[in-house]
């Protein structure tokens with residue numbers, strides 16, 4: 001068996017794949033001639049930067065499985081994989097806790113401004129009144145998408161005493177969790193207009209691209225914050241920039257951008273923006289879990305066994 005891994009994988013996952021076959025691994029393979037490497041490959045394992053296009057799939061006649069070291073599937077042509085009879089397995093739920101904790105880090109950063117206060121003290125200041133901020137207790141968290149991450153975030157927000165509103169038109173699989181974790185399911189307009197923090201947890205697809213735009217942003221309270229750990233394409237960045245520049249919302253935390261890595265962006269110049277390089281799911285714990293889970297599921301498919309992580 002030849003298993004091609006074109007992006008970063010943790011050692012624990014590599015070990016499992018190596019027991020089954022010959023692993024060709026290069027974390028930068030996605031930037032190189034991947035099609036040539038796939039001519040005789042049985043499995044391809046990617047993260048989020050490899051564009052698994054129809055052409056790439058067609059260049060891999062022996063391919064039996066595609067493994068996705070993560071959750072978002074917007075970089076894989078799922079229709080082409082389905083037509084070619086190639087199952088795609090992914091790390092459902094493996095990084096959900098890490099993303100939920102990242103959202104808390106963002107909310108607490110906006111609520112308490114520890115970095116700014118630290119800079120103030122290190123610069124010789126001691127103005128306590130200047131750093132009086134707010135509690136998360138009693139504030140409203142608005143979830144757009146109440147799946148694995150959204151519900152884990154709700155669980156944590158409930159413990160903080162936050163009110164939680166959720167919008168998800170396809171919620172049934174998570175309805176029980178929503179009830180248990182205090183999520184009041186409602187429409188998009190209500191979530192946007194009532195939340196103090198709006199957090200995005202939807203996949204990027206035709207229905208969600210530019211879901212957050214000038215019109216939807218105008219529904220948010222002037223004091224509210226937007227947190228995007230989903231995908232850059234869910235937010236119209238030009239509209240967001242204008243709304244932030246005009247002070248029409250309080251701020252934004254963006255872990256994902258439409259173009260990654262970004263070229264120079266006007267967002268870099270704004271003080272009310274937190275920008276991180278797509279790290280919400282990137283903790284040691286989540287990455288070990290992800291790498292092991294995906295490696296195990298790829299091995300199962302190669303052995304002809306059923307996998308519970310196949311994309312439907």
Ligand SMILES: NC(=O)C1=CN([C@@H]2O[C@H](COP(=O)(O)OP(=O)(O)OC[C@H]3O[C@@H](n4cnc5c(N)ncnc54)[C@H](O)[C@@H]3O)[C@@H](O)[C@H]2O)C=CC1
Pocket residue numbers: 070071072073093095096099144145146147148149150167168169170171174201202203204207208229230231255256278279280281282
């Ligand atoms: N920044 C990071 O490191 C990470 C980002 N992600 C992103 O977060 C997304 C969500 O991840 P999970 O919660 O694990 O996925 P999930 O599939 O468990 O949940 C997504 C939810 O979005 C809902 N949804 C779909 N279309 C919608 C729409 N138009 N409006 C409102 N809700 C809609 C679905 O019904 C589902 O409940 C992923 O697709 C991925 O793009 C995931 C993990 C790490």
Ligand SMILES: O=C(O)CCC(=O)C(=O)O
Pocket residue numbers: 047048069070071072073095278281282
């Ligand atoms: O861990 C990564 O590299 C990307 C995580 C992510 O965005 C996902 O799981 O969808």
